[in-house]
Each structure stands twice: as structure tokens, then as C-alpha cells.
Amino acid sequence: PTLMKLGLEGPARVIYTIYSPFCHQFAFRSFFLYGEQPVYPRANTGMDVTPYEAYVSEIEDFEGIDLYGFDVPFMMASRGFVGNERMGYKVTLCERDISIYIAIFIATLLYNIPYVRKRVRPAPLWLYVILGLGPIGIDGFSQLLSYPPFELWPTRETLPIFRVLTGGIFGFMTAWLGLPYIELSMRDTRRQLEHKLRQAGILA
Template sequence: MITVTIYTHQDDITLDQLKADLDSLQSTVEHQVVTIDIDTDETLRKEMHGSTPLIKVGPYTLRPPFNRQDLEVTLRSAQDRVKYYQDDAEYIKRVERGRRVSGADRFSYWFSKQYMLVLNALVLLFVGLPFLAPVMMKQGLTGPARVIYAVYSPLCHQLSFRSWFLFGEQAYYPRELAGIEGVISYEELTQAETIDLNAARRFVGNEMVGYKVAFCQRDIAIYGGIFLFGVIFALTGRKIPGLKWYLWVLFGLVPIGIDGSSQLPSLAKSFFPSWMIIRESTPLLRSVTGLLFGITTAWFMYPMIEETMLETRKILGQKMEVLKQTQKANR
């Protein structure tokens, strides 16, 4: 049987006449009617405001104004289409899938509504685990802590002079090149004349200096920024419009690119000409540029994800409502 879906709202004065016209056409083309109130769904309300009542019959759509003859033509077209494909196995399978709500449908619908909760939880876990490593080291759980350091090692340089430390004299031990006064430098800490990058990666701290967080300062700021915007985006109902790509480049990529790349000569002076400026960034600059990159990246990406999820919610929400009303009518 053909299903006619009417999209309407409570103030549609033509709805009763429309239903009467459809009822009079039952003898011509047998069908069942499903009515969806667009006011119950924000997506439908935005999409169809001022365009109701709207009729959908299979692949055919009728937008107002239309009359009884238009309805009859549409119903007959849908009926002819069903007859044409009645022996098509693939078409029959698609129709059968459309008549039931699968587990995948339910999961997709749930995820499309709760995806920000899932993403925020994953990002929080991802940026939170590195802090668990120094906590475990402090408690003497060196084995599990080493596992966390090892897991995050391919994802981050973990250089001690660009990382945060917990439970020690200072929160960070920068290189002398950073020019930060009043703190113990990494060179003073290690009593080394030259920087050994492998040693700086391996060093996780001790009782005196504290224990290193398994993520560097900039990475913590990046994922912290992603999490921060994700929380704001979720709390505002996912209604924040996306950031323009050129603003993402200007405020997200450019600062972190300049601050990060300008440090490279300080790690391999022999590969760069003598006139090259040698500098080392500071924890503040790494955190600010990382935070900007994280926030702007999430601001650029999350609204685009929402557009996809919005379409998923609309399609599956309509499918579930149609099946619900159809099953109720057939009881």
C-alpha cells in the first residue's frame, strides 16, 4: 500500500480539506495517510516553514498550492512506479528496509543526537590520560605510568623542556634560550652543556623535580581547546555557526605555525645558516597558540559535523514517525 505523508502544523487551515480529498481518492488509489507536525521538529520547522501542507508520496513531493487533481496525479504516479518495480529484487529489498527500524538505524539516530557527548568524552579521556601518568609515578605505579608514556610517545615529542611537571619544585623546566627568569632551566636541571633530544624524551622526572605529563604543553592546549569549544557547542544546542576557513587559517594555523616552526633551528643549529634567528618558545606562547588552534579547529569542524548529523536526525526521525503511525493504523 502507498503511504502518503503530510507535513503540516497546527494552524494549517487547509488540512481538513486535504484529508477529505485524500479520503475521496481511496477508491482510485488505495493508500494510507501519515501526518507529521513540523512544529515538533526544529529541523523540519526551519526547512518547511511557510510551505505546508506538503505532501510526500514515495519519491514525489507536492508543495502548495495544489488541488485534488494534483493529488490524484501524484498518487497514480506513485502507484505506477510500484507496479513497474514490483518484480525488481533490489527495489523490494529497499522497500522492506524502509518498513522497519534496524539496530543500525536506532544507533545512528541516537548518535546523531548524542555525538557531542561522545566526542567530548573521548577528547577529555585523550587529554586527561597524560595527566594520569605523573599521578601514577607519584604513587609508585611506574609500570602503568610507563605504558601511558609509551602509548603517547608516537603522538607527541614529549621533550621534557616543553612539558608540564606535577608534584615538583616547578611546573616546567624551560631551556635557557627561552629567557624565562626566576626558574630552574632544563640545562641547570640536567647539568648538560648540550641538549640530548632522546634523553629529553626519556626523562619523566623524579621526586624532586616532579613527574612529566605525557603530553607536551602545546598538545595539552590544543586538545584542551577542542574540549572547551566542544562543551560550549553542546551547551548552546549545537547552534554556533561554523568558522570561516580564512579565519581558521589566520587565527588557528598562522600563530601555531610561526611559533612552532621558528623553534626548529634551536634544535639543529648545524643544519641552518648562522644568520638564522635562534629562539625557544615559552610555555605561555605554546599554550596560547595551541589553545587558539584547538578552539578554531573545533569551531571550523564541529558545525560541519552538525550539518551531517542534522540530516541524519531528519531522515531517521521521519522514518521512525512514519512507521510508528503506520503500525498504529494497521493494528
Template sequence: MITVTLFSRDDCHLCEEALANLEALQTQIPHRLDVVNVDGNRDLQRAYGLDVPVVEAGPYRLKAPFTKQELEVTLRAAAERAKDIESIKQSSDQAKAQSGWTISGADRFSYWLSNHYLLLINGLVVIYLGLPVLAPVFMVAGFTTPAAIIYRVYGAVCHQLAYRSWFLFGEQPAYPRVEAKVEGLIPYGQAIGLDENDQWGARRFIGNPLVGYKVGLCQRDVAIYGGILSFGLIFSLTGRRIKSLPWYIWIVIGIFPIGIDGLSQLLSQPPLNSVPPFSLFSFRESTPLLRTLTGSLFGATTAWFGFPLVEETMAETRKFMAEKFSRNKGKGNRG
């Protein structure tokens, strides 16, 4: 039913005639009639005083003088418009309701992902971490082409410096620089016979049968992704019930150690150590143990901080989709 507003005033015969016509049209065009007297209201007098009676029905407006026929046409137009709007609204509501019942492929994928996202993440980390380890395996097995591809691909995301990498199938697991002062390990320059300051040479050197072949990721990167994978497996085995690590603990345990170890090494070596105030720093080279320890802490605490937060979102998705599947199943049973 439409709402019709009649703006009127006292002692107005046209207003009385308009009111009578509206009441007469009530049976033909049902409507709710509001009569507003503009007398005594300065704003209404200013807006309608010279035009009363004024009839408003939806977006339509009639100003005096108008006939009963014009009034009927206006009301019918308003009624038809209201009917069309209601029809569109009902169609929209039905579509929304139908979408709430319908299970789409995207719904099924969302539900699957919310249940298996951790398996997917752990699997991707295993692949990302496993391929660099396969590179030296391929070299020893004689599959030099796939090994070269792995080294080249990972060279885009890691420096692959030989003196900061792990080696497999050789005399030592690592060949640090002399400045690292690691007892029990032959330094890189002595074992390989290359200049320890030649970074380009250290990147290109992948190994030989005597010293072994380097892993395609540096020691710190191996530790980072190893830490992520370790927590991912623990998180999975515990049913994803571990709460998120507080951010301040993540910063203190995860970020500070790797930042101090990495930055102190970076700022104390060429080319930055020739620029004040970094020239005040003594030359420092980290060790395989420190890179592994700080990298593992960073990777594990980052996963500890992030994975439970992801789980909270995925749990909400699982709950929502389970309810939707249940409603859809109930609808099917009723059908």
C-alpha cells in the same frame, strides 16, 4: 502491453498481409501497433528497404518472408519477456519500498550516533588528554608500570621533550631551556643536570621526586587537545547552535600563530640551522606560554571550524531517520 513496429512501404502486398495478421492477433496478444512507411526516408530505406515487411517486437525482429505462425511466436515471446521484466520491476519496487519501511540495526545506530556524536568525541578527547596527565599521578602513587606504558604509547605520537613538557608534583610546572629566557623558572639544564642539547636524554627523562614528573604529552599538544575539548564542551552546552568559523579566520587565528611559533623554532635549531638559508636564522626557543597560547588557538578554532560542519551532516541524518521512524510507526498503526 508490448509495442510492435511494422516497417512497410507503398504497393507491398506482403506488408498488407503482415498488417492484417497483426490486427488478427490483437485479441490473442494485445499490443500497440506502430506502422512506419520507409518510403521517403533515405535512412529507413537503406536499413529496411530490401527486407520489408519487417516486424520488431521488443528485442525480436522478423524479416520478410515470414508466416502468421512465426509472427505469433515472436509476439508471444515479446509479451512473455515484457511480463517477466514487469514482474522483476515490481519485486524490486516492493523491496525498495519495504526497505524504506524497515528499521535496521544500522538505522538505529546512525540515529544514535547523530544524536550523541559530540559526547563521543568529547569523551575520546578527555581520555586521550587525561591519560598523559595520569602518568605523573601514577608515578607519585608508585604505579610505575602503567605510567611507563602511558609514556611509551604517547611517545609514538609526541616528542615528549622534558624541556617542552609540563611537570606535576615538583618545584616548577615547567623547566624550559635557557634560550627560552623565561624569568622566574630554573632552566632545564640547571634543574635536571642534563645537557639541554641532548634531545634523546630529554625524551627519556620523565622526572624524579624533586622536580616532579612530566605529563605524557608536550605543552603544545596539551594545549591543542585542551582547545578542542573546550570548544566541544561549549558547543554542547549551547545546543550545537554555533555556526562554523569562516575558513579565513581559522587560518589567520588558528594556523598562522602556531605555524610561525613552531616553524621559527624548528628552522632555527639543529640540524636545520646548519643548512642555508636556515643558517641565517638566529637560534630561537619558544616558551611554555607561547606554546600554550598558539596550541589552544589552533585546537579551539579547528574545532570551531569543524564541529558545526559535522553537526550539519548529523542534523540531516537525524531528520531523515526521524521521518523513517515516523513512517514505520504509521505503518505499524495501520497494520
């Protein structure tokens, strides 16, 4: 978004493209910088901001597209739209993904504190399923299954705050589960390597 703001559209679009395999990059589920709002949720969220549809209705790339549906043309246009001077420019990853990675980063910093690292054990799997997978699964699938081709209940578009919270919890729980196991694995690898070096007479 900063490159777009500076007018460096070429390099900016390269970065968007690099990240595109890892995220849907829908503009209505992404954070924006340098614009009128930090987020542009869809009208059916009921959030007290100007909805996404009101902004993109004036944009040429969305002409002839049903802005209140969720068909392929709408999804592709929303994925390809990176922003403009009025709305600002979207971050390369969606709100939930950003929250996941920030939570993992913060948890990793905390885990690297010796006092914490010595006392933390891997999160129990049952707790990971309940707290890590449960909220993000309920939030994500309740939304997914409300859209075509499923349409199991009235269309639901989750609020940005729920994306941030469920992503953050998932990221933190994933770090809590994974980091202690990674450290144990590295300890075993180090012991094996030291043993082999001693046998070879390289290490005293």
C-alpha cells in the same frame, strides 16, 4: 605523573608509552607535577626560572650528551626522561598539546549550550587560517627552522606561555570550524535514517 609520584612506575610508563606516538614528549616542553617547578624550559628561552640543563646535568641518562645542543641523543634522552622526586613528573603530552585538547574540550562544552549551538556557524576558512594556523605555525616553524639541520637563524626555543596560547587558539578555532559541520552532518544522517524507517513502516 600521579602514578609515578605514588611509586607505580610500571603502569605509569605504560601510559607514557601509549601516548608517545601522538607527541614528542620532550621534558623541556612539558608540564611537570609534584616538583620544584611546573615547567623546565631550556636556558635559551631566557625565562626567569632554573633551566632544564641545570637539572638534567646531574642525571645519569644525560651523561656525555651535549645539553645545549639539539642532536638525536639529547632529544631521545629528553623524550625518555619522565622526571624524578626533585623535578616532579611530566604530563604525558607536551604543553602545546595539552592546551589544544583543553581548548577543544571547553569549546565543545560551550557549543553544547542550546543558545550557543543555535547561533554559531562554522568559522570562515580564511579566519581559521589566520587565527588558528597562523600563530601556531609561526611559533612552531620559527623554532624548528632554527635547529639542525636547517639553522636558518639563531636557535630559538619558544616560551611555555607561547606554547599554551598558540595551542589554545588552535584548539578553539578547530572546534569552531569543525563542530558546526559535525552537527550538520549528523542532522543529515538523522533525516536520511528517519526517511528510510518511514518507508519501511517502522517509523510513523
